[in-house]
Amino acid sequence: MQNFLDIISQNATMIILFLSVLSIIELIFILIINGKFLRLNRTYNKVIKTLEKGDVFDIFSRILTENEEIKNKLDKLRIDLNSLDKEGKTAIKKVGMVRYNAFPDVGSDLSFSIALLDSNDDGIVLSGIYGRNETATFAKPIERGQSKYPLSAEEVQAIERAKRKAL
Structure with missing residues (x-):
């Protein structure tokens, strides 16, 4: 027994020092656990305050009502989106233009052809032919990139330009 006491007194x-380090480590663990407990306690208090406003069935009923309202709004948004999608397919998205000189005795490229097409290549091609004494404007319907009326080379070029690019 005396040897044991001698060893303790020498060291x-x-x-x-060892017990002090052990105490510091223990204090750190206590602080960590206390922080987690405080967070858990705050969450618990929020739940209790919610439950004090009504029983669990009232809360579930309110949540289900809100969920149904959100579902109805989402359905309305889907309908509106489908409507916009259909409308957007028929909107003019592609434009092609060609300026040219229709008559050799008139200076500058004052004549033009403009193709206005939707996503299905449906639309119109407008042509304005400028002459010294008069100007003529023509409109021809376009379906799937073609017209049932004869097209000039400039009108075909305007349609091809429109097909290659969108607004």
């Missing part, structure tokens, strides 16, 4: 500073 007292080391033992105290």
Whole structure:
């Protein structure tokens, strides 16, 4: 027994240092656990406050009502989106233009052909022919990139330009 007490007295500073480090580690664990407990306690208090406003069935009923309202709004948005999608397919998205000189005795490229097409290549081609004494404007319907009326080379070129690019 005397040997044991001698060993302890000779290494007292080391033992105290070891126990001090162990105490600091224990204090750190206590602080971590206390922080987690406080967060859990705050969450618990929020749940309790919610339950105090009504019983669980009232809360579930309110949640189901809100869920149904959100579902109805989502259905309305889907209908509106489908409507916009259908409308957007018929909107003019492709434009092609060609300026040219229709008559050799008139200067500049004052004549033009403009193709206005939707996503299905349906639309119109407008042509304005400028002459010294008069100007003529023509409109021809376009279906799937073709017209049932004869097209000039400039009108075909305007349609092809429109097909290659979108607004």
